[in-house]
Amino acid sequence: GRRTFLGATAATTAGLLAGCSSSDGSTPTATESPQQAVDQYLNETSNYDGTIQDESDSESVTVDVGAEGNGGAFAFAPPAIRVSPGTTVTWERDGHNVVHEQGDFESEQSTEAGYEFDHTFESAGTYLYYCAPHLGFGMRGAVIVE
Secondary structure (H helix, E strand, O other): OHHHHHHHHHHHHHHHHHHOOOOOOOOOOOOOHHHHHHHHOOOOOOOOOOOEEEEEOOOOEEEEEEEEOEEEEEEEOOOOEEOOOOOEEEEOOOEEEEOOOOOOOOOOOEEOOEEEEEEEOOEEEEEEEEHHHHHHHHHHHHHHEE
């Protein structure tokens, strides 16, 4: 009946939500630090050396999209940054896009040189993102907001 359906739906939803917090690169789990989540997400990104660039005193930060890495111009530079709430990040690029794992932001893909995409991070969290056409090359990045 209806109660069985609602119970099954609630259990499935809880399981899916728990899955969203797994270490698949979307968001850190309760026991996983932001550093651990970023390290795991960027583990196959050639220009990530474990350093998260601290930009917490900056009102705005620029990330180069299409930087050298992953066998060509398939990297974000810097690949990982730490910012404060209210910081605007600008991705400057051509021929790439920026897609947040959880869907909070997504740019269009433009071949226009110097194309920019901005996002202001209002809430604390770990935001993992990638370039959709070049994800297979390891073109990933991360923003930690604290």
